[in-house]
Each structure stands twice: as structure tokens, then as C-alpha cells.
Amino acid sequence: MKHLFVLLFLFCVSYAEKGFIEQLFEKAFKHKSNENQIYSHSLAQQFFHYTKIAVCHPEEIANWDCGYYCQQHPDMVDVQAFAGNYSSQAYCGYNPKENYIVLVYRSTQDLTNWINNVKFFKQEFGDCKDCAVHLGFWETYTAISNEMINCTKTLRQKYPKSKVLITGHSLGGAIAALMAVDVTRLGIQVDNFFTYGAPRVGNIEFATWFINYVIPKEYWRVTHNADTVVHTPPMNFYYSHLPQEVWYNEENTSFKLCQQGLVEDDTCSNSLWWYSISDHTSYFNEFQECKTPFVHHNETMHFIGRQSDQQNNYANLIEQQIE
Numbered sequence: 001m002k003h004l005f006v007l008l009f010l011f012c013v014s015y016a017e018k019g020f021i022e023q024l025f026e027k028a029f030k031h032k033s034n035e036n037q038i039y040s041h042s043l044a045q046q047f048f049h050y051t052k053i054a055v056c057h058p059e060e061i062a063n064w065d066c067g068y069y070c071q072q073h074p075d076m077v078d079v080q081a082f083a084g085n086y087s088s089q090a091y092c093g094y095n096p097k098e099n100y101i102v103l104v105y106r107s108t109q110d111l112t113n114w115i116n117n118v119k120f121f122k123q124e125f126g127d128c129k130d131c132a133v134h135l136g137f138w139e140t141y142t143a144i145s146n147e148m149i150n151c152t153k154t155l156r157q158k159y160p161k162s163k164v165l166i167t168g169h170s171l172g173g174a175i176a177a178l179m180a181v182d183v184t185r186l187g188i189q190v191d192n193f194f195t196y197g198a199p200r201v202g203n204i205e206f207a208t209w210f211i212n213y214v215i216p217k218e219y220w221r222v223t224h225n226a227d228t229v230v231h232t233p234p235m236n237f238y239y240s241h242l243p244q245e246v247w248y249n250e251e252n253t254s255f256k257l258c259q260q261g262l263v264e265d266d267t268c269s270n271s272l273w274w275y276s277i278s279d280h281t282s283y284f285n286e287f288q289e290c291k292t293p294f295v296h297h298n299e300t301m302h303f304i305g306r307q308s309d310q311q312n313n314y315a316n317l318i319e320q321q322i323e
């Protein structure tokens with residue numbers, strides 16, 4: 001009888017806890033975004049190449065002459081690359097064949113420094129008074145965000161019918177979220193929001209607000225097996241992931257579409273107890289390198305690549321997505 005009471009008690013506690021957590025995340029689940037999006041492995045891999053380009057030398061990026069990864073998207077024009085304080089680096093450009101404006105921040109070599117620092121930056125995002133994001137991500141983003149925003153505006157004026165892709169690997173994936181907020185503020189729809197091995201960007205309030213405000217047409221958070229960065233900064237420091245996780249196995253041969261919403265799926269990345277750095281650097285088994293290695297900068301630099309004199313001619317012709 002005693003045992004029965006204990007069992008009943010445990011049952012009530014766990015039930016109540018579940019109810020509480022469900023309440024907490026109820027709003028998060030009810031976001032307006034497209035829940036019927038279909039994941040394409042090949043599209044994700046092609047977008048991933050854009051994130052690899054972001055770590056090359058900015059001059060190489062602007063000239064779109066970085067070797068293998070640039071060759072995967074050979075039509076790129078109107079590329080501008082920026083580097084600034086906090087080892088920030090990013091580029092923007094337009095791919096007429098794919099009809100995408102592409103916006104990418106790079107990751108950083110000293111990622112562990114950012115990750116070990118769990119300091120929040122409190123920031124009101126729209127009507128979200130309790131939103132907070134990681135201070136280091138914010139600093140790196142804002143070091144060259146004016147340049148990136150200006151470039152986005154310029155590209156949009158030149159190619160009004162283009163789609164917008166915001167993507168990033170690692171730290172670049174976290175910063176992609178901050179970029180997406182500012183692009184939405186400009187009144188520009190973010191069509192594709194793809195991150196790879198991204199850390200948690202901010203608190204649950206930010207994650208909830210983000211997905212209801214930006215409403216990307218397609219958004220995926222790609223993770224690879226035990227990638228250590230995906231588990232940082234820790235949840236017990238109130239950090240929370242953005243949706244929508246796609247979890248690849250170690251051999252990179254299959255993936256799992258994880259549960260919808262802002263609660264981390266305990267059968268995906270979050271199911272693991274051990275973490276791996278090599279899983280962070282082996283997405284899609286792509287190990288190609290840039291022609292010129294990254295050089296650390298701490299003053300703003302600006303590189304301009306080949307300009308297209310076409311005024312949105314392609315955009316009218318090509319509306320289909322790359323596959």
C-alpha cells in the first residue's frame with residue numbers, strides 16, 4: 001500500500017511537471033511559421049557550401065575565387081566581404097542562377113572563448129522586453145552589421161524579385177539569427193534560414209519571439225551526431241535553441257527530422273551524453289579548404305567583388321529553387 005502511494009505521488013509529480021513545462025512552451029509551439037516545410041538534404045548541403053566560403057580570406061570571397069566551395073555556386077555576383085572587430089567577417093552577394101541574395105557570417109577560430117562566456121546581452125527585440133542573446137554573438141554581429149544591412153538594401157533594390165538566404169555554420173549560425181531579425185526589420189522576407197552546428201543564441205523568450213517575428217519560409221537547424229557546439233551555451237544558463245532540428249548520424253549517411261517546436265527533442269542531439277569536436281567540423285563529410293587561410297582583423301575592412309550590370313534580368317527568368 002505504501003508503495004502504491006509512493007508510485008501515485010511520483011506519478012502526480014511527473015504529471016504536474018509535464019503540465020508546467022507544456023504550459024511554458026505552449027506559446028512557443030503555436031508559432032505561425034510553416035510547419036509543413038519539407039527538408040531537402042541536397043539543398044541543405046548546397047547552402048552549407050556558402051557557410052564554408054565565409055571563412056576564406058575576404059578578398060578571395062569578394063572575387064569569388066576561393067576554390068572548391070566557390071565553384072559549387074559559380075554564378076555569384078555583386079559580392080561584398082567585410083571584416084571587423086571581434087574577428088567578425090561576413091559577406092553578401094547575389095546568385096542570379098539560384099535567384100538568391102545570400103547573407104553569411106563566418107564562424108571563429110576562438111569559438112571556445114565565446115562559449116565559455118555565458119554572459120547575456122539584454123536587448124528589447126520589438127515587443128519582447130525579456131529577450132536576451134549571448135553578448136559575444138551580439139558584439140561580433142554588430143561589429144559589421146551596418147555594412148551587411150546596407151549591402152542587403154542595395155542588393156534588394158537591384159534584385160527586387162530575389163529570394164533571401166541567411167545561413168551560417170557554428171558561431172556564424174548563431175549570428176545568422178541576429179541578421180535575420182534586422183533583415184525582417186527592413187521589411188524583407190527571409191525565405192531560407194539554415195544553420196549548421198549552431199550554438200544556442202539566447203533565452204527562450206528570444207527563441208519564441210524570433211520564430212514569430214521573422215517567420216522564415218523554411219528554417220532548419222542542422223546538427224551532426226555529437227557536435228559539441230550544439231550543446232552550448234548550456235540550457236541551465238537559460239539558453240534555448242531555435243527550431244527546427246535535423247539530426248545527422250555520425251557516418252553522415254542519414255538524418256532524423258526532430259520534433260516540431262522550441263522544446264529540444266530528447267531523441268535527437270539532446271539524447272547524447274558525450275560530445276565530439278570532430279563532429280562539429282565534418283558536416284556532410286566536406287573537408288575542402290580555402291585557397292588562402294583566414295587572417296585576423298580588428299579594424300573594419302571592405303572588399304568589393306565583380307559587379308553585375310544586369311538589373312534583375314535573371315530573376316524574371318528563373319524562379320525555381322535549386323535542387
Ligand SMILES: *[C@@H]1O[C@H](CO)[C@@H](O)[C@H](O)[C@H]1NC(C)=O
Pocket residue numbers: 147150151154
Ligand atoms: C551602402 O552601400 C552603397 C552601395 O554599395 C555604397 O555606395 C554606400 O557608400 C554604402 N553606405 C554606407 C553608409 O556604407
Ligand SMILES: *[C@@H]1O[C@H](CO)[C@@H](O)[C@H](O)[C@H]1NC(C)=O
Pocket residue numbers: 296297298
Ligand atoms: C589589433 O590586432 C593587432 C595585431 O593582431 C594587436 O596587436 C592589437 O592589440 C589589436 N587591437 C585590438 C584593439 O584588438
Ligand SMILES: *[C@@H]1O[C@H](CO)[C@@H](O)[C@H](O)[C@H]1NC(C)=O
Pocket residue numbers: 084085298299300
Ligand atoms: C575596434 O575595437 C577597438 C578597441 O575596442 C576600437 O578602438 C576601435 O574603434 C574598433 N573599431 C571599429 C571599426 O569599431
Ligand SMILES: CC(=O)N[C@H]1CO[C@H](CO)[C@@H](O)[C@@H]1O
Pocket residue numbers: 225250251252278279282285
Ligand atoms: C563516411 C564518413 O566519411 N564519415 C565521416 C562523418 O563524420 C565523422 C566525424 O563525426 C568523420 O570522422 C567521418 O569520416
